[in-house]
Amino acid sequence: MKRITSFEQYEKEYKQSVENPEAFWAEQAEQFTWHKKWDKVLEWNFDEPAIKWFSGGKLNITENCLDRHLEKRGDQIAIIAEPNDPNGKVRKISYKELHTEVCRFANVLKNNGAKKGDRICIYMPMVPELAIAVLACARIGAIHSVVFGGFSFKSLSDRIHDADCNIVITADGGFRGAKDISLKSTVDEALETCPSVKKVIVLKHSKIEVTMKDGRDVWWNEEIKNVSNNCPAEIMDAEDMLFILYTSGSTGKPKGVVHTTAGYMIFVDYTFRNVFQYNDGDVFWCTADVGWITGHSYLIYGPLLAGATTLMFEGIPTYPDAGRFWNVIDKHKVNIFYTAPTAIRSLEAMGLDFVKPYKLDSLRVLGSVGEPINEEAWNWYNENIGKKKCPIVDTYWQTETGGIMISALAGITKTKPGFATLPLPGIQPVLVDEKGNELQGNGVDGRLCFKFPWPGIIRTTYGDHKRCKETYFDIYKGYYFTGDGSRRDEDGYYRITGRVDDVIKVSGHLLGTAEIENAINEHPDIVESAVVGFPHDIKGWGIYAFVICDHQRTDTDSLKKEIIQTVTKFMGPIAKPDKIQIVKGLPKTRSGKIMRRILRKIAENDLANLGDTSTLLDPSVVDEIKEGVL
Ligand code: 7RM
Numbered sequence: 001m002k003r004i005t006s007f008e009q010y011e012k013e014y015k016q017s018v019e020n021p022e023a024f025w026a027e028q029a030e031q032f033t034w035h036k037k038w039d040k041v042l043e044w045n046f047d048e049p050a051i052k053w054f055s056g057g058k059l060n061i062t063e064n065c066l067d068r069h070l071e072k073r074g075d076q077i078a079i080i081a082e083p084n085d086p087n088g089k090v091r092k093i094s095y096k097e098l099h100t101e102v103c104r105f106a107n108v109l110k111n112n113g114a115k116k117g118d119r120i121c122i123y124m125p126m127v128p129e130l131a132i133a134v135l136a137c138a139r140i141g142a143i144h145s146v147v148f149g150g151f152s153f154k155s156l157s158d159r160i161h162d163a164d165c166n167i168v169i170t171a172d173g174g175f176r177g178a179k180d181i182s183l184k185s186t187v188d189e190a191l192e193t194c195p196s197v198k199k200v201i202v203l204k205h206s207k208i209e210v211t212m213k214d215g216r217d218v219w220w221n222e223e224i225k226n227v228s229n230n231c232p233a234e235i236m237d238a239e240d241m242l243f244i245l246y247t248s249g250s251t252g253k254p255k256g257v258v259h260t261t262a263g264y265m266i267f268v269d270y271t272f273r274n275v276f277q278y279n280d281g282d283v284f285w286c287t288a289d290v291g292w293i294t295g296h297s298y299l300i301y302g303p304l305l306a307g308a309t310t311l312m313f314e315g316i317p318t319y320p321d322a323g324r325f326w327n328v329i330d331k332h333k334v335n336i337f338y339t340a341p342t343a344i345r346s347l348e349a350m351g352l353d354f355v356k357p358y359k360l361d362s363l364r365v366l367g368s369v370g371e372p373i374n375e376e377a378w379n380w381y382n383e384n385i386g387k388k389k390c391p392i393v394d395t396y397w398q399t400e401t402g403g404i405m406i407s408a409l410a411g412i413t414k415t416k417p418g419f420a421t422l423p424l425p426g427i428q429p430v431l432v433d434e435k436g437n438e439l440q441g442n443g444v445d446g447r448l449c450f451k452f453p454w455p456g457i458i459r460t461t462y463g464d465h466k467r468c469k470e471t472y473f474d475i476y477k478g479y480y481f482t483g484d485g486s487r488r489d490e491d492g493y494y495r496i497t498g499r500v501d502d503v504i505k506v507s508g509h510l511l512g513t514a515e516i517e518n519a520i521n522e523h524p525d526i527v528e529s530a531v532v533g534f535p536h537d538i539k540g541w542g543i544y545a546f547v548i549c550d551h552q553r554t555d556t557d558s559l560k561k562e563i564i565q566t567v568t569k570f571m572g573p574i575a576k577p578d579k580i581q582i583v584k585g586l587p588k589t590r591s592g593k594i595m596r597r598i599l600r601k602i603a604e605n606d607l608a609n610l611g612d613t614s615t616l617l618d619p620s621v622v623d624e625i626k627e628g629v630l
Pocket of ligand 1: 293369400499505
């Protein structure tokens with residue numbers, strides 16, 4: 001398999017990709033199975049936005065993930081599934097078997113009324129059937145919308161509603177550490193307000209009791225018995241939708257990020273092979289949940305397109321103890337390990353005794369994703385996990401970019417702790433000032449944009465193209481805006497400094513502060529709330545909520561507990577506030593806008609630098625909040 005093997009080659013390829021992007025990406029597209037070749041590599045316009053890659057081309061991504069490999073590596077393991085229980089049964093699924101399972105489940109979907117273009121919601125634990133469900137949707141041209149199993153019924157029903165799904169695929173429940181998580185009952189609750197859903201297909205996986213609704217709910221394990229192994233792939237247009245994945249925004253409800261077939265495929269394949277320097281036979285482990293983009297691109301699609309062996313782990317890093325990741329790496333001889341800084345920091349905090357029992361000598365490459373990796377965590381990862389022999393790739397990208405944008409190529413690009421380093425071939429980053437002027441040269445700080453399309457770029461936000469335009473393409477004319485700040489240092493290396501809008505990365509999960517506020521406001525005694533992030537040693541960012549109560553409740557401890565329960569119930573445990581401060585008023589401008597800048601400073605305990613408060617409607621609220629700061 002072709003890939004970049006030296007820094008000189010990277011520089012050459014980068015130059016070619018900027019001088020002639022169409023020729024560059026067309027060359028990457030050649031290796032795939034196409035039913036019809038494309039007519040035009042790229043048509044684009046960032047104003048609308050309207051972006052088409054490989055238009056006229058016809059293909060199915062699952063033929064490229066599965067059928068294409070059968071001849072050469074049919075018996076090679078495609079998926080290793082490590083269960084939550086370290087003594088449980090490991091499952092190893094070959095490419096041949098995965099192909100058969102995907103075809104069979106695709107037939108189950110058809111038998112249950114699924115058609116090309118339908119939206120199908122997947123709400124499952126981290127088991128191979130989740131990957132099978134995703135691929136089976138793609139096989140028949142249905143659009144998958146995976147919802148993270150940690151989201152609660154309200155987040156689930158909002159997403160099902162927005163995409164107007166007709167089928168939900170779920171399981172009775174799943175295992176996470178010592179806890180059993182029920183999923184089907186959450187689906188039942190969500191579906192009370194989702195009349196579009198006609199069928200629910202339920203995998204029997206845990207021992208959790210479920211109720212099945214007659215005519216609507218069917219068991220996966222029953223349906224799969226009497227179907228054929230054969231399911232021809234639906235032939236898709238290059239720009240047909242492949243999936244929707246919801247991501248939080250700075251306002252309102254999450255947006256359904258839309259990715260299409262050919263561009264996404266080519267981009268995740270190229271970035272997977274080059275960033276991780278994947279060698280034939282390597283075992284690759286991405287610890288992200290498939291409910292997030294990292295799981296889509298680098299647990300399922302990227303590895304399978306490359307014919308790799310991908311590991312799927314159902315459990316958590318601290319069960320049965322904080323050595324579990326390292327245990328799994330030794331057990332399955334993992335060569336490339338890809339995780340998030342928050343996981344590294346939390347395991348570092350548990351101490352080296354959990355690392356020492358393990359050899360970790362199969363490891364060759366380490367990856368990081370999701371948030372800036374601080375120098376201390378980088379060094380700990382390098383010394384104790386990589387034994388100073390494994391290059392660390394700090395990969396910067398987003399749900400909207402489909403795949404990795406700025407990253408070292410393992411062992412090829414010289415790394416620097418805290419820096420994502422350089423753009424991949426085909427990627428043209430720019431930094432702009434607040435007015436949108438491009439900053440030239442090195443040694444500059446600005447807002448990170450991209451000025452030219454790449455094949456994995458977001459095409460639209462489902463059902464609301466205007467929102468896509470306004471969020472990403474209108475803020476700085478002619479550019480795609482990421483929402484992140486970044487430095488470009490003297491060497492031209494990029495260091496991402498974090499979000500410049502009202503979303504926060506909490507333990508690697510992107511959350512909108514407005515979404516959390518809405519969940520808090522579901523509590524009957526809360527009139528208004530304002531949520532901001534504050535720096536947190538392990539989570540990266542913690543959640544600080546300022547809340548106004550509609551009558552004086554003296555039992556503040558129980559009120560705070562109730563608020564946490566409310567957020568867990570409506571959004572999910574990942575959005576639980578770390579700190580809740582009950583206040584009488586919020587700092588608002590005369591036009592009624594909450595001045596979050598001030599609240600952020602208070603939450604960070606930087607009380608001396610609140611800045612100008614004279615434009616506030618009532619500056620005295622700030623003193624009251626300052627006094628009660630937690
Ligand atoms: C892949 C993913 C996107 C946001 C993005 C950044 C932050 C991601 C890095 C990073 C610094 C990194 N998708 N981010 N990777 N910040 N260094 N290597 O995380 O849609 O969930 O989040 O994550 O703020 O805009 S995401």
